Amino acid sequence: MFKAKFSGVMRRLSCLALAAGLMIPGTAFAFREGINLPEGVTSISSDIYGLHMLIFWIVVVIGVLVFGAMIISIFLHRKSRGVKPATFHHNTTVEVIWTAIPFLILVGMAIPASQALIEIEDYRDYDMSITVTASQWQWHYEYRGEDVAFYSRLDAKSNAARQLRDRRTVDPEEVDNYLLSVDNKVVVPVDQKVLLLLTADDVIHAWWVPELGGKKDAIPGFVNEMWFEITEPGIYRGQCAELCGRDHAFMPIVVKAVEQDEYEEWLEEQREQTADSGDAADDQVTALDVAR
Amino acid sequence: MESTTATHDDHYHGPASGIRRWLFTTNHKDIGTLYLWFSLIMFFVGGAMAMVIRAELIAPGMNLVDPMFYNQLITVHALVMIFGAVMPAFVGLANWMVPMMIGAPDMALPRMNNWSFWILPIGFTLLLMTFFLPGGAPASGWTIYPPLVLQTGDAFPFLVFSIHVLGISSIMGAMNIIVTIMNLRAPGMGLLKMPIFIWTWLITAYLLIAVMPVLAGAVTMLLTDKYFGTSFFDAAGGGDPVLFQHIFWFFGHPEVYIMILPAFGIISEVIPTFSRKRLFGYEAMVYATAAIAFLSFIVWAHHMFTVGMPIGGLLFFMFTTMLIAVPTGVKIFNWVATMWRGAMTFETPMLFALAFLFLFTIGGFSGLMLAIVPADFQYHDSYFVVAHFHYVLVPGSVFAIMAGVYYWLPKWTGNMYNEFWAKTHFWLTAISVNITFFPQHFVGLAGMPRRIPDYPVQFADWNMVSSLGSFVFGISQLIFVAVIIGCIRGGTRKVDDRVWEGSHGLEWTLPSPAPYHSFDKPPEVR
Numbered sequence A: 001m002f003k004a005k006f007s008g009v010m011r012r013l014s015c016l017a018l019a020a021g022l023m024i025p026g027t028a029f030a031f032r033e034g035i036n037l038p039e040g041v042t043s044i045s046s047d048i049y050g051l052h053m054l055i056f057w058i059v060v061v062i063g064v065l066v067f068g069a070m071i072i073s074i075f076l077h078r079k080s081r082g083v084k085p086a087t088f089h090h091n092t093t094v095e096v097i098w099t100a101i102p103f104l105i106l107v108g109m110a111i112p113a114s115q116a117l118i119e120i121e122d123y124r125d126y127d128m129s130i131t132v133t134a135s136q137w138q139w140h141y142e143y144r145g146e147d148v149a150f151y152s153r154l155d156a157k158s159n160a161a162r163q164l165r166d167r168r169t170v171d172p173e174e175v176d177n178y179l180l181s182v183d184n185k186v187v188v189p190v191d192q193k194v195l196l197l198l199t200a201d202d203v204i205h206a207w208w209v210p211e212l213g214g215k216k217d218a219i220p221g222f223v224n225e226m227w228f229e230i231t232e233p234g235i236y237r238g239q240c241a242e243l244c245g246r247d248h249a250f251m252p253i254v255v256k257a258v259e260q261d262e263y264e265e266w267l268e269e270q271r272e273q274t275a276d277s278g279d280a281a282d283d284q285v286t287a288l289d290v291a292r
Numbered sequence B: 001m002e003s004t005t006a007t008h009d010d011h012y013h014g015p016a017s018g019i020r021r022w023l024f025t026t027n028h029k030d031i032g033t034l035y036l037w038f039s040l041i042m043f044f045v046g047g048a049m050a051m052v053i054r055a056e057l058i059a060p061g062m063n064l065v066d067p068m069f070y071n072q073l074i075t076v077h078a079l080v081m082i083f084g085a086v087m088p089a090f091v092g093l094a095n096w097m098v099p100m101m102i103g104a105p106d107m108a109l110p111r112m113n114n115w116s117f118w119i120l121p122i123g124f125t126l127l128l129m130t131f132f133l134p135g136g137a138p139a140s141g142w143t144i145y146p147p148l149v150l151q152t153g154d155a156f157p158f159l160v161f162s163i164h165v166l167g168i169s170s171i172m173g174a175m176n177i178i179v180t181i182m183n184l185r186a187p188g189m190g191l192l193k194m195p196i197f198i199w200t201w202l203i204t205a206y207l208l209i210a211v212m213p214v215l216a217g218a219v220t221m222l223l224t225d226k227y228f229g230t231s232f233f234d235a236a237g238g239g240d241p242v243l244f245q246h247i248f249w250f251f252g253h254p255e256v257y258i259m260i261l262p263a264f265g266i267i268s269e270v271i272p273t274f275s276r277k278r279l280f281g282y283e284a285m286v287y288a289t290a291a292i293a294f295l296s297f298i299v300w301a302h303h304m305f306t307v308g309m310p311i312g313g314l315l316f317f318m319f320t321t322m323l324i325a326v327p328t329g330v331k332i333f334n335w336v337a338t339m340w341r342g343a344m345t346f347e348t349p350m351l352f353a354l355a356f357l358f359l360f361t362i363g364g365f366s367g368l369m370l371a372i373v374p375a376d377f378q379y380h381d382s383y384f385v386v387a388h389f390h391y392v393l394v395p396g397s398v399f400a401i402m403a404g405v406y407y408w409l410p411k412w413t414g415n416m417y418n419e420f421w422a423k424t425h426f427w428l429t430a431i432s433v434n435i436t437f438f439p440q441h442f443v444g445l446a447g448m449p450r451r452i453p454d455y456p457v458q459f460a461d462w463n464m465v466s467s468l469g470s471f472v473f474g475i476s477q478l479i480f481v482a483v484i485i486g487c488i489r490g491g492t493r494k495v496d497d498r499v500w501e502g503s504h505g506l507e508w509t510l511p512s513p514a515p516y517h518s519f520d521k522p523p524e525v526r
Helices: A006-021 A043-076 A090-120 A156-161 A260-277 A287-291 B019-024 B029-054 B066-104 B110-132 B155-183 B196-226 B241-258 B262-277 B282-298 B302-306 B312-324 B325-339 B348-371 B373-377 B383-413 B421-446 B455-488
Strands: A129-137 A138-143 A148-154 A186-189 A194-200 A205-209 A215-218 A223-226 A234-240 A253-258
Touching: A043 A090, A043 A223, A043 B325, A043 B348, A043 B373, A090 B312, A090 B325, A090 B373, A129 A186, A129 A205, A129 A215, A156 B312, A186 A260, A186 B302, A194 A205, A194 A215, A194 B196, A194 B455, A215 A223, A215 B302, A215 B373, A234 B325, B019 B029, B029 B066, B029 B110, B029 B383, B029 B455, B066 B110, B066 B155, B066 B196, B066 B383, B110 B155, B155 B196, B196 B241, B196 B262, B196 B282, B241 B262, B241 B282, B262 B282, B262 B325, B262 B348, B262 B383, B282 B312, B282 B325, B302 B325, B312 B325, B312 B348, B312 B373, B312 B383, B325 B348, B348 B373, B348 B383, B348 B421, B373 B421, B383 B421, B383 B455, B421 B455
Parallel strands: A129 A194, A186 A253
Antiparallel strands: A129 A138, A138 A148, A194 A223, A205 A215, A205 A234, A234 A253
């Protein structure tokens, strides 16, 4: 929506502004016009963001020191300035120092990284769970214990716009959230620990919504876990992140986070629809059949 | 390259004439030349694919190619660049330089040397012809993960067999280099007196022998899964698709060091020459190289942090991966210390070496960020990864190869290349490589997955920048070819034996151009 209204000039200007302020910490539309990780809307995503910025600034400081030494050397120690080369070529003390200091810096990085990882890998005490089954090229969501299940695919408008140039009827620039819109959104309540149980029917896919923090592979024959607890209502968009064949770029993920009561209403609607259509979801031809 | 000039230590017959010279040659210089030309051709073949990829990505929407063909391009681009351009270039440099740097008359196994080169074109014919088979070329990414790769059409057995052939070629080349270095060094050249390029290649050769058979095993298991009813990687038959990833990356991670350690060696030769100062911390450099090689065997699963490993595994592979920064940092610091208080001049090889130092370090920084598992959950399979590995491979390995070519070309041909055009090539390349790959960090962090032929509109601006940069990069490489051909045809002047004021080592004691047969009597090394 935001994007479509952006005129060409504005876009170019914003591009320049972004280039000037490299790596400005995430803003409201980090995923739309951003050049950095989104801070996101879950504890995991903000932990990751903090870790990312910490490591980023550490390497910036190291970079300034190393590149600074190189640049000074390039300007001062050049033959054209008439310098005579020194003859030193060995010093055990400095070798020990520049082995030990980086090691200590790494230990300093590893501690917060391990803490964050231990938190992320804690799958206990979830409030609800969804089985996510990927296939070429769509997602199937089954709300466990709720009798709600549906497929989620690229929406029709994006699908029309993503055809090869001579066959397309819609310009991608004119589609809202081009390639990031689906027919059926995943609706989840805010402030609930949602566990995803990921698997796949055919090949490996990966479920990734940057603002929820991280991704996980969906592997045929195995079940992977991942969780998030969204703090702000809103719509969060992502894509399949593991090459899964021809339409890998065209199986987006859209998560809509709502308040608990709205979520209950939505569940009720879904149950009614499922009853009306006579469990249509089970009759759908899987994309695998088409692909082969 | 003509190298028939009769000189004081060249009493042998010259090369055979015509095509037979190249088909049947057992001369290390001829074979080195073949490798280098082959590599250059493959650099353009893989580069042409990259140009189509960037042309498709210049704007959102499917503008040029079918998504399936796009997937074929990214797959074959990677295989061609890795196995066709970078690795053969390093083997070519090893063929030319190892005997000349250790005072040997030739490689230890000259007939095998011929064969290890000539099966390369066979392997690539098998691979590239798959574009014309029903179903097209492999489209699973160069990592050929099952089950996706098992959906490949008629190209599948060609893919497997070409990887076997390329692996055999690499193993033979590596054995030859090890035997040559171990047995044919000039008297007096102890292991810790070898030039650092020889050290890095010796370690690389061991890596090759250790991991190429692993890849061969992995692709053979794929072959039997597809055609003989086994289910190594199929959960329905008790197998595991992730098993393949473990085996593949046990090969794959040492493989990326196979593509960077010889580059370290070249840089360690070039920087001292143009700084007119000995390499700082020679022994530390050797130990750091060995440490990197050792660590490369225990970090593989950092390529697959998102497959759902137990937390113990994640922590182990995070710590080992972070450790690699230590020896790599030691190398960078030693290069900077080598430059420090030297008397530098900035001929083209030095320019490429300095660009290597800056840009490889940036690739190292993003590598360190990728090692942090929680952050990797975001970075994994995004364009951030694409930016990272192109930074270590293009301004890393490829710049080092170019530095090496400019550095030794006068020795090979006896002529100086055109410095103006070489510097033009350098500046265009160095600027455009950053315009191409730096914005990919941005789109990756902002959420663009890799290996997609079309992307959401918000990534459009930086993708256009990246595409325009890549076109400049691609066109600039034509200057490289022109400079090389110009140099072979006479260049700007004849060079003396030393070529560079600060050059050091046995290869610079030989006449320029290096005679067809050199060091038939071993030189004295003090």
